[in-house]
Amino acid sequence: MNKILTITLNPAIDVRYSIENFTLGNVNRTKEIEKNAGGKGINVSRIINILGGDILATGIIGGFTGKLFLKKLNENSIKNDFLESEYETRTCIAIVDKNIDGITEILESGKGDLEVSNNFKEKFSEILQDDSIKIICASGSLLKGIDPLMYNTLIEKSNKKRVKFILDTSGETLLAGIEAKPFLIKPNKEELEFILNRKLETEVDIINAGKELICRGAQNVMITLGGSGALLVTADRIYKGTFPKVTIKNTVGSGDSTVGGFAYALSQDRTLSECFKLGIACGTTNAMLDTTGTIDMDILNDILPKIKIEEIIL
Known part of the structure; x- marks a missing residue:
């Protein structure tokens, strides 16, 4: 089995408060509290770990919250090797009220510097x-103050060792990272529109945008489309994946779950279409659960045969 390395350069302690009748400007008492190691790369790690993959998580942590972060990872049996810095790992708060649509979030910014870089x-x-590492998944934003081209350096080092690098970030960081030729990028439609600075009205528009990013350097482009499934654009093929109608509870972390499923299948030397299928199945399974960035194997095994992958010929 090929080992997968995940990178989380802006991790967090995710605090989730369950509050009834949350109101601004008043004292609100929580009924439940949950603290977990957070960050997009950690969600990816969790999915791969549940699937039974050989996973090692790395990134940058620091301070008291950094120690709590590592404790939570160890409790979840996720192997890790993080750089410890003098900067405190951030805390992100989510407030959930069953009487309010959506989740209220309060997000700190993580910090670093060029020495940390x-x-x-x-x-x-x-x-x-470690020559057993064949796949790397780097997810999320960068700490403020570190090298803005950090991902480029990591991708270039990986390419020299013929290690497949999956990059899941956004904005200028994604645009810059593409130039280093990652194996796969995973923007959603809105992120794709942002980095290309234009609206994508049709499926053909989205496919052509994916092809444009391949011309810029990405080897493969997976574009998630929410309830409409996803597209996978390669140098010579286009695939569309769709999932059956399901009851959606929480879509947060579904993109990370998609990356985790794709990476796990890739570590098993499966074809790109098979990787794509497992990725969509994991993303769909996550959306059917209350908890962020996780899957239930019974649900996954039920959903997987129902995922449809078709090749599109333009």
């Missing part, structure tokens, strides 16, 4: 000496 690049090079 250089230290992590050295750590990454050391980790990459």
